[in-house]
Amino acid sequence: MDILKEKDKAVFVGVLRSGTDMETFKDYLDELEFLADTAGLVSGGRFYQRLEKPHPVTYLGGGKLEELAAYIKAENVSIAVFDDELSSSQLRNLDKVLGCRVLDRTNLILDIFAQRAKTAYAKTQVELAQYQYLLPRLTRMWTHLERQRGGIGLRGPGESQLETDRRIILDKIALLKEKLTKIDRQMMSQRGNRGALTRMALVGYTNVGKSTIMNLLAKTDVFAENKLFATLDTTVRKVVVDNIPFLLSDTVGFIRKLPTQLVESFKSTLDEVRESDVLIHIVDVSHPHFEEMIHVVQNTLRDIGCGDKPVYLVFNKIDAFLERQTDEGFTSLENLKKTWISKLHDPCIFISAKEKINIDKFRKDLYNMAAEVQAGRYPFGTFLW
Numbered sequence: 001m002d003i004l005k006e007k008d009k010a011v012f013v014g015v016l017r018s019g020t021d022m023e024t025f026k027d028y029l030d031e032l033e034f035l036a037d038t039a040g041l042v043s044g045g046r047f048y049q050r051l052e053k054p055h056p057v058t059y060l061g062g063g064k065l066e067e068l069a070a071y072i073k074a075e076n077v078s079i080a081v082f083d084d085e086l087s088s089s090q091l092r093n094l095d096k097v098l099g100c101r102v103l104d105r106t107n108l109i110l111d112i113f114a115q116r117a118k119t120a121y122a123k124t125q126v127e128l129a130q131y132q133y134l135l136p137r138l139t140r141m142w143t144h145l146e147r148q149r150g151g152i153g154l155r156g157p158g159e160s161q162l163e164t165d166r167r168i169i170l171d172k173i174a175l176l177k178e179k180l181t182k183i184d185r186q187m188m189s190q191r192g193n194r195g196a197l198t199r200m201a202l203v204g205y206t207n208v209g210k211s212t213i214m215n216l217l218a219k220t221d222v223f224a225e226n227k228l229f230a231t232l233d234t235t236v237r238k239v240v241v242d243n244i245p246f247l248l249s250d251t252v253g254f255i256r257k258l259p260t261q262l263v264e265s266f267k268s269t270l271d272e273v274r275e276s277d278v279l280i281h282i283v284d285v286s287h288p289h290f291e292e293m294i295h296v297v298q299n300t301l302r303d304i305g306c307g308d309k310p311v312y313l314v315f316n317k318i319d320a321f322l323e324r325q326t327d328e329g330f331t332s333l334e335n336l337k338k339t340w341i342s343k344l345h346d347p348c349i350f351i352s353a354k355e356k357i358n359i360d361k362f363r364k365d366l367y368n369m370a371a372e373v374q375a376g377r378y379p380f381g382t383f384l385w
Contacts, residue, residue: 009044010036010103011072013060014083016050027289031256032083032105034207039112044077054084058093069098081108085259088137106133106259113262121183128176129261131169138162138169187271197238198246198373200366201273203301204282205293206253209316212353213282214250217363234272241367244374249276254300256292263303270304277373279311280366285336285350286320312369313348314362315341319355 012032016025029046036043049064058065059082072080079101080094086104094102103111110130117123202210218237235250249272263270273279281297283290294313301307318333333350341348349365351358 008041008078009076010041010079010081011044011068011075011077012036012046012081012083013068014046014048015054015059016048018050018052024289024292028083028256032081032108035105035108035112036081039108039115041079041081044075045071047071054090056087057089058097059084059086059090065094065097072098072100079103081105085257091137105257106261109255109259109262121180121187124176124179124183126262128173128180129259129264131173131176132261132264133259135166135169135173138165184271196377198244198278198370199249199272199276200246200278200280200370201249201251201276202280202282203251203273204253204297205284206255208253208282208284208293209353210250210253210282213280213314213316214248216353216356216359217366218248236272239366241363241370244367244370246366246370246373249273254297256296258300263300273301273306274304276309278369279306279309280314281311282314282316284317284320285315286317290315310369311346312365313344313346315348315350316353318350318357319352 012029014025014029014032016022025048029048033043033046047060047064047068049060051061055061060068068080071077077100080098080103082094082102082104084104085106086094086102091102091104110126110133113122113126114130117126202214204210214235214237218239234252237248239246239248251270251273279301281294283294287293298307301309321333337350347365349358349362351362353359
């Protein structure tokens with residue numbers, strides 16, 4: 001995997017597909033740049049091309065690629081970051097033409113996860129995802145495949161360096177999966193020992209305020225900052241609202257084009273979501289494309305088998321929404337509530353965790369949901385708090 005150095009200058013590259021409007025596409029590149037900022041890179045400009053789909057060999061067309069290469073050389077850019085996952089041949093060809101390091105969106109996200117992983121469990125999950133990403137791209141890394149391992153007892157064609165490394169990586173993947181399986185069993189046992197308390201999980205797009213809400217409800221100090229993927233390790237805390245306790249978990253945030261390797265590696269972390277009684281879906285209502293973020297989270301939840309769980313939709317950051325409304329003339333919060341939001345089957349609420357707006361109502365709703373789960377589980381009041 002590429003190891004990013006802080007303050008590397010990067011250029012961001014994307015393909016504007018038919019059916020995608022410019023405003024949405026700009027938001028995609030904004031997110032890519034925010035990812036790069038989280039990884040410690042400095043913005044060195046943006047490039048895009050209108051295409052039906054990325055070129056299968058070079059991602060961009062020939063003329064645009066030459067233009068990008070000239071820009072990289074003139075501006076002393078050290079990294080080109082592409083807003084899609086690149087194939088091995090695309091990576092190899094772009095390396096040759098651009099003369100700088102090439103990263104795709106998946107590689108960048110994996111690098112951030114590697115930086116953010118703190119516990120042995122999270123580090124193992126990230127390492128597994130990195131090797132799974134690396135395996136089909138080994139040919140990009142080796143230019144000396146004609147070298148054969150020889151020696152006494154190894155005469156003949158022998159084994160190419162590529163084959164050797166492929167076998168080594170497959171062995172590492174198997175060992176990491178075995179290690180995660182053991183940790184999974186331990187975590188499953190821990191979850192089983194939590195008794196019959198109602199379990200709720202905070203889910204949502206990355207950087208929508210889940211950790212801030214966790215700190216507010218559980219009076220904890222879970223790490224929270226204005227960066228993507230501030231939280232990787234699942235945190236579970238006991239929360240008591242009035243006389244009803246429940247378990248609240250803060251999970252890794254989702255994102256557009258979340259690498260399949262990460263979804264696979266973090267399956268056990270997402271077990272907290274699967275085994276929850278209620279999902280608290282946090283939404284950054286101040287984001288101009290928060291509806292798309294909602295769809296990304298909903299699709300991811302369906303992918304991991306949680307599409308039918310009860311959901312409480314929490315529109316957070318209404319303070320920031322009101323600031324944008326004033327500065328840019330957006331619709332009022334009351335008008336927003338009268339749109340498709342008024343037709344939702346799932347309960348919802350508008351809050352600001354930062355400014356503590358509408359938090360009492362938020363707590364009351366959580367109390368009622370926890371009480372309803374407990375009443376359904378123990379209809380005759382046999383459960384003792």
